[in-house]
Amino acid sequence: MQNKSTQRVTKKRKEISHDRILEVAARAIRRSGYDGTGVADIMKEAGLTHGGFYAHFESRDTLLAEAGDRAGAESVAIASRIVAAAPAGQAIRALMEAYLSAEHINAIETGCPVSALGSEMPRQSPEVRRAATLHIKEMIDLVARQLPDWGQPQAHEQAMALLCALIGTTMIARAVDDPALSEALCAATMKQFNPATE
Amino acid sequence: MQNKSTQRVTKKRKEISHDRILEVAARAIRRSGYDGTGVADIMKEAGLTHGGFYAHFESRDTLLAEAGDRAGAESVAIASRIVAAAPAGQAIRALMEAYLSAEHINAIETGCPVSALGSEMPRQSPEVRRAATLHIKEMIDLVARQLPDWGQPQAHEQAMALLCALIGTTMIARAVDDPALSEALCAATMKQFNPATE
DNA sequence: TTTAAAATATGATAACCATCATATTAATAT
DNA sequence: ATATTAATATGATGGTTATCATATTTTAAA
Numbered sequence: 001m002q003n004k005s006t007q008r009v010t011k012k013r014k015e016i017s018h019d020r021i022l023e024v025a026a027r028a029i030r031r032s033g034y035d036g037t038g039v040a041d042i043m044k045e046a047g048l049t050h051g052g053f054y055a056h057f058e059s060r061d062t063l064l065a066e067a068g069d070r071a072g073a074e075s076v077a078i079a080s081r082i083v084a085a086a087p088a089g090q091a092i093r094a095l096m097e098a099y100l101s102a103e104h105i106n107a108i109e110t111g112c113p114v115s116a117l118g119s120e121m122p123r124q125s126p127e128v129r130r131a132a133t134l135h136i137k138e139m140i141d142l143v144a145r146q147l148p149d150w151g152q153p154q155a156h157e158q159a160m161a162l163l164c165a166l167i168g169t170t171m172i173a174r175a176v177d178d179p180a181l182s183e184a185l186c187a188a189t190m191k192q193f194n195p196a197t198e
Numbered sequence: 199m200q201n202k203s204t205q206r207v208t209k210k211r212k213e214i215s216h217d218r219i220l221e222v223a224a225r226a227i228r229r230s231g232y233d234g235t236g237v238a239d240i241m242k243e244a245g246l247t248h249g250g251f252y253a254h255f256e257s258r259d260t261l262l263a264e265a266g267d268r269a270g271a272e273s274v275a276i277a278s279r280i281v282a283a284a285p286a287g288q289a290i291r292a293l294m295e296a297y298l299s300a301e302h303i304n305a306i307e308t309g310c311p312v313s314a315l316g317s318e319m320p321r322q323s324p325e326v327r328r329a330a331t332l333h334i335k336e337m338i339d340l341v342a343r344q345l346p347d348w349g350q351p352q353a354h355e356q357a358m359a360l361l362c363a364l365i366g367t368t369m370i371a372r373a374v375d376d377p378a379l380s381e382a383l384c385a386a387t388m389k390q391f392n393p394a395t396e
Numbered sequence: 397t398t399t400a401a402a403a404t405a406t407g408a409t410a411a412c413c414a415t416c417a418t419a420t421t422a423a424t425a426t
Numbered sequence: 427a428t429a430t431t432a433a434t435a436t437g438a439t440g441g442t443t444a445t446c447a448t449a450t451t452t453t454a455a456a
Contacts, residue, residue, distance in 0.1 A: 168366015
């Protein structure tokens, strides 16, 4: 038996590797998709060898589930920070501008996992879909709280429609091979939900 | 050398197999994704053996490109038919209702390929992305022509925003594991772009 | 410094997949 | 009916991948 300090240090070491693998995987799935993400690639990118993977995760599937969950949680956290930093009454506009910005469109590895992985979701394991659904609901609530008529049922509806539009626009802007069209799509959605601004 | 009738018959036979493979593949990519679609599966579903595949297509990649192109062309054709069949002034509503219907949400194999494959597009070959971009532009134009202020630049913008919203909503409605949320998302987008109706 | 335990690396296995060479079957023209 | 050619089937190859058993290295305690 070991004393508590040993256990803590031991845990820490493994936790660091576990965390690094997870962080790499959270980016890899958004870059290469669930199907396109292999154990060997992730371990190499994490600076480890492929065989050691199973000391950290039960299977490739559990890693992908945890990685998706982490990506979703981080995305909600980023959105919360944008809302908190926005001037009063400007939270929605700030969220939309961040979401439809060229930086977000070009940062698929670290951006919203729904626009990066959405069309692969119907095939994923129940755990993956459950986590994704949870984070989507969190995001809807976050958006609804920033709307002028928060509390009324229509706020929730408006939040859902806005989020679907933002995610769809981002996904399509990344899908097409015509940069001018990508920009036009973002501008069109911006205008549609924010008619006041040019 | 052969006479013309022989050539025609010969072509026809191969064309039938080619076409059946393509049709199966166009459904398979929407069901299983580009990465998840294998040559052997497609050939089996087409009633042929895997090895014979290369008599019909140069490679798996060229098949996937052709299959995506066919799925996109068929989707635009379906939308055109819906528009043509709608009563005067009701084309947009008819398109939205078809797009956000439970039937379309549940028919991923035969539905809009952008919502089924959109988040895999950034990784696809130039040919695949070019064809997808083309069909998306066709769809934008089709929608714009049905808008009240067709001809003005804002019609094009409205069409882009509407399409992004419809595609995003469909994708997310399929992604989440909560049927009530799926329905609420579709209803919210319907209301947002069609405030007149309950 | 030596020992015990944890963390990681190495190498192997089995399954899967795209591709291709060759054999077989089916269809057509004489 | 037979010869010719197209279409498809069979079986093999090389590459990749998830998984795992075992060996090595690293870490911390004595």
